[in-house]
Amino acid sequence: MSGLEIIPIDGLPQVVPGDDLADLIGAVAHDLRDGDCLVVTQKVVSKAEGRLVDIDPSDPLGHKPLVEQESVRVLRRRGQLVISETIHGFVCANAGVDVSNVEPGQAALLPVDSDRSARGIRDRLKARRGVDVAVVVSDTFGRPWRRGVTDVAIGCAGIGAIADLRGTRDALGRELQVTEVAIVDEIASAADLVMGKSTNTAVAIVRGLDRNWFRRGNVVEEIVRDPADDLFR
Amino acid sequence: MSGLEIIPIDGLPQVVPGDDLADLIGAVAHDLRDGDCLVVTQKVVSKAEGRLVDIDPSDPLGHKPLVEQESVRVLRRRGQLVISETIHGFVCANAGVDVSNVEPGQAALLPVDSDRSARGIRDRLKARRGVDVAVVVSDTFGRPWRRGVTDVAIGCAGIGAIADLRGTRDALGRELQVTEVAIVDEIASAADLVMGKSTNTAVAIVRGLDRNWFRRGNVVEEIVRDPADDLFR
Numbered sequence: 001m002s003g004l005e006i007i008p009i010d011g012l013p014q015v016v017p018g019d020d021l022a023d024l025i026g027a028v029a030h031d032l033r034d035g036d037c038l039v040v041t042q043k044v045v046s047k048a049e050g051r052l053v054d055i056d057p058s059d060p061l062g063h064k065p066l067v068e069q070e071s072v073r074v075l076r077r078r079g080q081l082v083i084s085e086t087i088h089g090f091v092c093a094n095a096g097v098d099v100s101n102v103e104p105g106q107a108a109l110l111p112v113d114s115d116r117s118a119r120g121i122r123d124r125l126k127a128r129r130g131v132d133v134a135v136v137v138s139d140t141f142g143r144p145w146r147r148g149v150t151d152v153a154i155g156c157a158g159i160g161a162i163a164d165l166r167g168t169r170d171a172l173g174r175e176l177q178v179t180e181v182a183i184v185d186e187i188a189s190a191a192d193l194v195m196g197k198s199t200n201t202a203v204a205i206v207r208g209l210d211r212n213w214f215r216r217g218n219v220v221e222e223i224v225r226d227p228a229d230d231l232f233r
Numbered sequence: 234m235s236g237l238e239i240i241p242i243d244g245l246p247q248v249v250p251g252d253d254l255a256d257l258i259g260a261v262a263h264d265l266r267d268g269d270c271l272v273v274t275q276k277v278v279s280k281a282e283g284r285l286v287d288i289d290p291s292d293p294l295g296h297k298p299l300v301e302q303e304s305v306r307v308l309r310r311r312g313q314l315v316i317s318e319t320i321h322g323f324v325c326a327n328a329g330v331d332v333s334n335v336e337p338g339q340a341a342l343l344p345v346d347s348d349r350s351a352r353g354i355r356d357r358l359k360a361r362r363g364v365d366v367a368v369v370v371s372d373t374f375g376r377p378w379r380r381g382v383t384d385v386a387i388g389c390a391g392i393g394a395i396a397d398l399r400g401t402r403d404a405l406g407r408e409l410q411v412t413e414v415a416i417v418d419e420i421a422s423a424a425d426l427v428m429g430k431s432t433n434t435a436v437a438i439v440r441g442l443d444r445n446w447f448r449r450g451n452v453v454e455e456i457v458r459d460p461a462d463d464l465f466r
Contacts, residue, residue, distance in 0.1 A: 004427055006237040006441075076464040083464060091378040140414075144377060144465035145324040147458050148395045148415025150422070152379070162381045181373075182381025183426065189383070190423035193416065193442065194237055208239075209426065225380050231309040231316060232377035232465060 002208060008194040009203040017050035022124035024048075025203055032125065034132045035214070037159055037206040039191035042139040043101050044202040045117045045155075046108040057105035063097050066107055070095035075233065086110060089224035090154060091233070092141045111137065114155025115218045122157040134159035134214055138188035144232070151192035153184035153219050160184075160215045161222035182223060183213055235441060241427040242436040250283035255357035257281075258436055265358065267365045268447070270392060270439040272424035275372040276334050277435040278350045278388075279341040290338035296330050299340055303328035308466065319343060322457035323387060324466070325374045344370065347388025348451045355390040367392035367447055371421035377465070384425035386417035386452050393417075393448045394455035415456060416446055 011028040015021065021044060029038070046052070055062035061080065071084035075091060086095045088110065096110035111117045118135040125131055137155035142148075153161065161184045191204040227233045244261040248254065254277060262271070279285070288295035294313065304317035308324060319328045321343065329343035344350045351368040358364055370388035375381075386394065394417045424437040460466050 002427075003241060004237075004239040004423075006239070006423070008236060078464060085378075143415075145318075145458055145463060146385070146415065146418070146456050148413045148418065148456060150415050150418050180381045181425070182376075182379065182383050185379070185381070185383050186422035186426050189419035190237075190239070190426060192414070193419050193423060193439075194235075196443075206426075210429075223379050223381060225378055230378060231311060 004190070004206060004208040006190055006194050007205040007207065008201045009205060010201055012044065012202055015044045015047040015202075017047065017052065019048045020124070021045065021048040022121045022128070025121065026125060026129050029203065029205065032129060032131045032133055032205070033207065035207075035209070035211060036131075037134040037136060037187055037209055038121070038125075039136045039138050039188060039204045039206060040118075040121065041151075041195065041202045042096070042110060042114065042137055042154060043098070043108055045111050045114065045137050047102070049111055049117065051109040051111055052102060052106045053109060054105060055099075055107050063094075063099055063107040066097045066109065067095045070097055070109060085227075085233070088114070088154070088220055090141075092139075096139060096154075110139070110154065113220075115157065115220055116155070118155040118157035132158070134209075134217070136184050136187050136191075138191060140192070151188040153182075153188045153223070155219050156184045156217045158214060158217060159187075159209070160213055160217045161219045163210075163213055183209075184217070184219060185223070237423070237439060237441040239423055239427050240438040240440065241434045242438060243434055245277065245435055248277045248280040248435075250280065250285060252281045253357070254278065254281040255354045255361070258354065259358060259362050262436065262438065265362060265364045265366055265438070266440065268440075268442070268444060269364075270367040270369060270420055270442055271354070271358075272369045272371050272421060272437045272439060273351075273354060274428065274435045275329070275343060275347065275370055275387060276331070276341055278344050278347065278370050280335070282344055282350065284342040284344055285335060285339045286342060287338060288332075288340050296327075296332055296340040299330045299342065300328045303330055303342060318460075318466070321347070321387070321453055323374075325372075329372060329387075343372070343387065346453075348390065348453055349388070351388040351390035365391070367442075367450070369417050369420050369424075371424060373425070384421040386415075386421045386456070389417045389450045389452050391448075391450060392420075392442070392446055393450045394452045396443075396446055416442075417450070417452060417456070
């Protein structure tokens with residue numbers, strides 16, 4: 001397999017509700033190619049989709065009722081930190097409700113259906129630019145046991161969330177035991193390396209991915225673990 | 234910030250105990266440059282360091298006593314699966330003991346100190362090739378709540394495990410809340426996208442990382458969460 005390029009896309013304007021994100025991205029990503037994977041951060045998807053809620057700008061905890069509203073189950077609380085399962089099935093801090101990179105007095109919620117959001121961007125770019133790209137919507141999550149946050153996928157389109165290597169053989173000819181790789185999470189992490197957290201870069205291209213990975217794809221269906229199978233819920 | 238390249242390094246021979254891994258890598262990575270980050274999978278590090286243990290090849294559970302030996306605390310058991318905290322502080326399946334990509338009748342343990350392993354590779358490449366590269370030792374871990382495995386870092390040298398963005402400001406000028414990015418985990422995940430699990434590619438170069446991230450770095454010190462701070466242990 002040959003290499004990958006991770007290309008940050010700068011110049012996206014501040015996104016506001018009602019914006020056509022595919023058009024905005026298309027206007028700044030001049031060199032989109034078939035087989036590229038476009039990684040779009042959740043914040044601009046939420047803004048374009050109007051997932052912004054007014055909160056009291058003088059109250060540092062003004063967004064907290066939204067966390068409860070976006071959660072179906074609280075796993076842990078410590079101080080102001082809530083780790084909960086969201087209405088989408090993700091387990092993360094504060095149910096993905098975020099007040100960074102939004103206007104004061106507002107909080108951003110996760111998109112209602114980030115897989116659908118990814119499909120929308122992919123389909124519009126195909127229709128208007130004639131280019132066949134995969135799309136991953138990324139967000140920044142913490143992890144138990146390991147310090148530091150990493151970016152993961154909360155939605156995808158045109159690429160499988162998981163690459164299933166079951167039945168393939170290792171370099172010594174034996175069947176592999178570790179089988180299902182969460183490639184969309186690895187793609188989101190790779191893209192974060194060029195985004196920075198303090199700049200305005202909300203979009204990156206990952207170029208050179210294995211074309212066998214390009215198929216329908218759905219993060220919620222493929223990645224969210226059934227609570228009954230989950231040893232930590 | 235400009236882009237990244239992720240370049241798989243093919244042609245590494247089968248590694249055996251006593252091999253000088255830095256020399257083997259240097260012989261196949263012809264275009265190493267200052268500021269590159271070399272990602273090396275745990276398996277070849279463990280092999281070079283002789284972290285191989287003979288097990289009964291006719292017993293599919295022959296490696297299980299090693300899992301207990303490498304664990305300081307078992308978090309969960311289900312069937313044959315053990316999720317435990319290793320002697321290094323990592324929480325993972327089977328304490329990192331692995332029988333894939335090793336000879337039948339052997340199991341590979343994690344390196345004793347993967348940060349030291351990374352330093353050794355970095356220092357030898359500097360001494361012999363005159364090139365100043367960061368090194369990340371990667372392994373494949375599962376996660377709670379999300380299906381599929383991803384690669385994370387278990388050791389690093391010449392690069393900080395965490396990039397601390399505390400005090401920097403978001404695009405709207407406010408101080409960021411999410412602060413510490415586990416860049417070495419994101420680098421390990423990015424590299425995995427070019428490795429494949431069934432090929433012999435055990436090394437990749439990540440080129441173009443932010444030079445501000447290059448410093449001493451240590452995965453166990455920076456990433457392993459203190460159990461007292463951990464809501465899920």
